[in-house]
Amino acid sequence: TVVDTSGLHSLMIRFCRYTNALNPDMQLFETGLFPASFTLPKTTFTFAVLDNFLLDNLECGTLAMNYYSKLRQITSSMFPHLVPVSAVNGIDEGGQAVETAEDEKPKPKPGELALSCPPCLQPGVNVNLSEKNAANPAWLYSRSLVMDGNFKAEHLFPVNPTNEVALTDGLGFMIGNAQYKMHLAEAQDIPKENLTVTVVNQANASHHKLEVTGIGGCACTRHGCFVPHSMVDFQKGERF
Numbered sequence: 001t002v003v004d005t006s007g008l009h010s011l012m013i014r015f016c017r018y019t020n021a022l023n024p025d026m027q028l029f030e031t032g033l034f035p036a037s038f039t040l041p042k043t044t045f046t047f048a049v050l051d052n053f054l055l056d057n058l059e060c061g062t063l064a065m066n067y068y069s070k071l072r073q074i075t076s077s078m079f080p081h082l083v084p085v086s087a088v089n090g091i092d093e094g095g096q097a098v099e100t101a102e103d104e105k106p107k108p109k110p111g112e113l114a115l116s117c118p119p120c121l122q123p124g125v126n127v128n129l130s131e132k133n134a135a136n137p138a139w140l141y142s143r144s145l146v147m148d149g150n151f152k153a154e155h156l157f158p159v160n161p162t163n164e165v166a167l168t169d170g171l172g173f174m175i176g177n178a179q180y181k182m183h184l185a186e187a188q189d190i191p192k193e194n195l196t197v198t199v200v201n202q203a204n205a206s207h208h209k210l211e212v213t214g215i216g217g218c219a220c221t222r223h224g225c226f227v228p229h230s231m232v233d234f235q236k237g238e239r240f
């Protein structure tokens with residue numbers, strides 16, 4: 001699917017397969033198309049539509065959702081609701097994700113839908129540790145992370161828990177629900193007798209009404225980019 005200012009187009013794209021040819025994603029970039037994913041691109045955006053969205057967003061305050069509605073309207077003014085929202089999963093009118101029967105497609109791994117910090121060390125992506133040069137200083141092959149949280153991001157228990165459906169459970173920055181519940185069941189509280197814990201006690205004061213008392217996670221020290229699949233909901237003060 002090619003997304004352009006003139007609407008959405010389903011086109012066949014054949015990649016060059018010569019021995020010296022660039023990867024499919026780089027070939028798309030060379031022709032002015034920005035792929036939505038890099039390993040097996042299925043959806044691309046023309047540079048024109050991305051520039052146009054930036055301008056609309058800057059001058060008219062258009063949100064991505066509204067801009068996409070406009071593109072759907074341009075594609076099919078009679079049946080805009082039939083224009084797909086996603087190539088992999090359709091989203092029905094109620095906002096529920098509907099799996100299409102394409103089981104043979106590789107499923108994304110935990111955190112894979114979120115982007116890692118590009119300049120930071122990512123083994124297998126921007127550095128090959130097996131080709132490590134011993135002459136280089138050690139800090140070149142290290143990453144420094146900070147952990148912090150927001151203890152005011154409270155979340156009440158939902159009125160209808162069955163209505164709460166995760167669209168990308170554990171595939172982005174947050175840890176998967178089932179995996180996190182398993183960790184919470186295993187994790188033991190270690191009593192910290194020597195610490196002054198007034199802050200934690202204050203934070204715990206009314207936790208029984210809340211499903212979540214805050215949010216925390218890891219970010220890289222230098223650039224402040226959040227680490228995919230590292231964000232957690234605090235259950236009680238700083239506990240996770």
Ligand SMILES: [Zn+2]
Nearest residue numbers: 117120220223
């Ligand atoms: Zn970084």
